[in-house]
Amino acid sequence: MYRDMTCGEPRRTDTGKIITLAGWVHRRRDHGGLTFIDLRDFSGLMQVVFNVDSAPDAHALAGDLRSEWVVQVKGTVQERRAGAENADLPTGAVELLVSELTVLNQSKTPPFEIEDDLHVADEVRLRYRFIDLRRPRMYKNLKLRHDVIQVSRTYMAANGFLEIETPILLKSTPEGARDYVVPSRVHPGSFYALPQSPQQLKQILMVSGVDRYFQFAHCFRDEDLRADRQPEHTQIDFEMSFVEQDDVLQVLEELYTTILRETRPDLEVPTPFPRLTYAEAIERFGSDKPDLRFGMEVSRLTDIASGSGFGVFESVVASGGVVRAIVAPGCADYTRRQTDGLVEFVRSSGAQGLIPIHISESAGKSGSLDEVTLDDIRSPIRNHVSLETLKEMARTAGAGPGDLMLIIAGPERVVNVAISNLRSEMGRRLELADPGVFRFVFVVDFPLFEWDDDRDGWAATHHVFSSPRPQDVELLDSDPGAVIGQLYDLVCNGVELGSGSIRIIDRAVQEKVFGLIGHSPEEVAERFGQLLRAFEYGAPPHGGMGLGLDRIVMLLAGEDNIREVIAFPKTQAAVDPLFDAPAPITQEQLDELSIRVVDSGG
RNA sequence: GGCCCCGUGGUGUAGCGGUCCAACAUGCCGCCCUGUCAAGGCGGAGAUCGGCAGUUCGAAUCUGCUCGGGGUCGCCA
Known part of the structure; x- marks a missing residue:
């Protein structure tokens, strides 16, 4: 065995033991006569110390160590000095004072660092998946x-x-x-x-x-x-x-x-x-895989929209389509920029567009729709639809003062995809879904x-x-x-x-x-x-x-x-960047399989 | 197949018509340093800006095509 313990194991109770550890050089902190190495394996980090006074040879060799070299260290587990403990590490109460260092393998400089909080392009991560997988996460x-x-x-x-x-x-x-x-x-x-x-x-x-x-x-x-x-x-x-x-x-x-x-x-x-x-899921959420951690159920405004006076709605309904809506609570103050972003979002989900209706919070102190006037409503369809119809839509959708109604019209399937995606998106933005459930x-x-x-x-x-x-x-x-x-x-x-x-x-x-x-x-x-x-x-x-x-x-x-x-997934183009799969095979292989490849002319 | 976003030193970003033979962080290399743990200090190397073709007096920057990555609609009995 190359080791007595894994890097994450040593504790205060191991103090005084002479042990051997092996792992990857995670980080080196060189103070001259004193050098620290964080030694890493799957189980965690262990601080090992090289002191020029106690082990001059090992200390000298430690100066050559670089990130991701594979080393073996023998030494004594000792309690860290008072105030030098690291509460962030399970092994943080102790350190290994090294007497012998063996370099088992060297490493090129890794293309990216081994840390959980990483922002590296997926392709690079996959090409160097063996390094990516070293990240604790x-x-x-x-x-x-x-x-x-x-x-x-x-x-x-x-x-x-x-x-x-x-x-x-x-x-x-x-x-x-x-x-x-x-x-x-x-x-x-x-x-x-x-x-x-x-x-x-x-x-x-x-x-x-x-x-x-x-x-x-x-x-x-x-x-x-x-x-x-x-x-x-x-x-x-x-x-x-x-x-x-x-x-x-x-x-x-x-x-x-x-x-x-x-x-x-x-x-x-x-x-x-x-x-x-299934029918209930589609009716209430527009989706057969609803996130039930929050409400924001989808309502159906098709009947109201059919006689609303708004051309887009009427023609959609006339051609057999539907008009559906969700209510984003407390979002009446969304800016044009924000609602434009939502329009863009539903378009990417296949819908033609999105009609927002803002109902001002200052409308009706009673919190009901009764006192809402046309002045309280902001919407592209405000001038096409009567106040009563707008209120009826709000009532049906369950919107009140302070809320933002989001309406999508079109063929049923398209609307359901878009409105359910929009519901998920609004749930995310408003943090309605408890991640602990x-x-x-x-x-x-x-x-x-x-x-x-x-x-x-x-x-x-x-x-x-x-x-x-x-x-x-x-x-x-x-x-x-x-x-x-x-x-x-x-x-x-x-x-x-x-x-x-x-x-x-x-x-x-x-x-x-x-x-x-x-x-x-x-x-x-x-x-x-x-x-x-x-x-x-x-x-x-x-x-x-x-x-x-x-x-x-x-x-x-x-x-x-x-x-x-x-462990080894593929990119969106179904490529494995580590193996460069798929790949052509040899003519011999093709011949053996009686296969002729036709040049696709690309 | 459609739509959207992204592509600038190893990595992540900034720059978005001339002031950029490109800036910042980190990493890397060298020197110093005996208590650090994202160590610190000083110094240094490293990208012709994914590719091609255009527009322009001038392109990292604008346009077209293309390649690659990501998201999504279609597709996934």
């Missing part, structure tokens, strides 16, 4: 991720779930996301596809009688990246036999409360997790199908094996859009953590679903043949869930980007 995130995995595994195993690995090299199921594909050498012209999730595999395992399966599954999707999306991510994936929706939700609630209790006991987690139907919510009763304009047909909201509610099976024939599925999402603080469903095991229902989505029997056989074949041999009722591990760790770590909790 990054180590802490890696450790937290480890802890979440351990806690989850322990919980799942204790509850009868069997951890089973499934193939990474599998088959393309050309639906949903784009596949990452891998060419087969043995079968020229054929390709494996990396799984977007182990969906069919875990269902087959249920048919196999496994009863309960789980896995930390790597999932691959060749789609554009976001702050919360990487081309490969990890899911806590599970499936259970002989269960109904409530059984699955109960496991979820227990799993997440356990994770929270074990990893962040300081956080408040209201239980039981409330349930919100994790407010989980189950969003349930999703429609089974949604209309796909591109394909001009129905598409599965979740996936094709998700079951309708028993009472909605008849609607498959008469009104597919009204069919509610046994679909559920777990949402926390505005982040979608995962979704799942009870699966279809009834052959007739399954065929209707395929028919509605427009899959031909040939397509069905090609994509889902293996699962359907399995289902012919006795499939138990079952259901499950896929949960984003990266996202929950991100939330627990207090980060706002999953790259911070993934």
Whole structure:
């Protein structure tokens, strides 16, 4: 062993011990005859002292040390002089008086410093990820991720779930996301596809009688990246036999409360997790993943707007659009500059624009709208809409004197995206969401199908094996859009953590679903043949869930980007700057795979 | 594919038509220093301003294209 202790371990009780430590030179403070080194490893910092009087050789050598050199030091743990303790360090009561110094490895000057409060471009951090990860904050995130995995595994195993690995090299199921594909050498012209999730595999395992399966599954999707999306991510994936929706939700609630209790006991987690139907979530928050830590619910002004006299509103309503609003409490004094910023914000969310209505605080000392006059209102639509209509809008939205109404008009989907993003943004700006609370919510009763304009047909909201509610099976024939599925999402603080469903095991229902989505029997056989074949041999009722591990760790770590909790993530262009992946392969490799690369002409 | 923001010594920023062969902080190098812990003092090196093409008497600064990074809409069953 190169060491007797880690750098973060020595305490006052170790005083007098002769020990050897090893680590990285974090910082050097050279006072001439006396030199201090902060020695760092994963566990913390230890101050080591080189004194020219007590160890002249070591002291001389210490003068050569530079940041990030790897060294081994032997010496005596001693209490620091009175007044020289460092209360900021766990090891701050002691220091190591060095007798011997060994340089284990030298280091180039690092491209950036090892400190938590860092502002370095992501690309530089990723190119030098090995240095980036030396930052205590990054180590802490890696450790937290480890802890979440351990806690989850322990919980799942204790509850009868069997951890089973499934193939990474599998088959393309050309639906949903784009596949990452891998060419087969043995079968020229054929390709494996990396799984977007182990969906069919875990269902087959249920048919196999496994009863309960789980896995930390790597999932691959060749789609554009976001702050919360990487081309490969990890899911806590599970499936259970002989269960109904409530059984699955109960496991979820227990799993997440356990994770929270074990990893962040300081956080408040209201239980039981409330349930919100999809319809209610959209109506109240414009989103199926609302942050329930604050109110600011979205109201609907469509009816009032239709006869308001304001052309934009009227034409939007006439063309089937909606008008929705939120109220920013106490923001009536927002400047033009501030509201322009909000307009810009909603445009970046896809909306055409944003109509603010300021209701002066000085209006109506009673705090009601009754005494509000036109003079109290500031808005671009002030001169187009009657005072009564403006008041009616305010009343419906729940705005009063001192408040700022923010109104968005347009097609329902566009408005919902923009208004819910705006709600989140205002929540952030006004600091309405308590960061110490994790407010989980189950969003349930999703429609089974949604209309796909591109394909001009129905598409599965979740996936094709998700079951309708028993009472909605008849609607498959008469009104597919009204069919509610046994679909559920777990949402926390505005982040979608995962979704799942009870699966279809009834052959007739399954065929209707395929028919509605427009899959031909040939397509069905090609994509889902293996699962359907399995289902012919006795499939138990079952259901499950896929949960984003990266996202929950991100939330627990207090980060706002999953790259911070993934050891080696990719940039927005799906590049790994450390390995420079992806990269061309050699002609020999291409030949072996029977692949010819066509110059794209770029 | 669309939109927005960013790109200046190693790192992070300032400069936004001439006063900039570019400023500040930090890091780096050298010397001094026995109680520091973001050590301190003194001295020094280091960027032709992402790339290309334009506009202009003159471009880090304006325009176009392009490359890279970030955010987002679409997309992500």
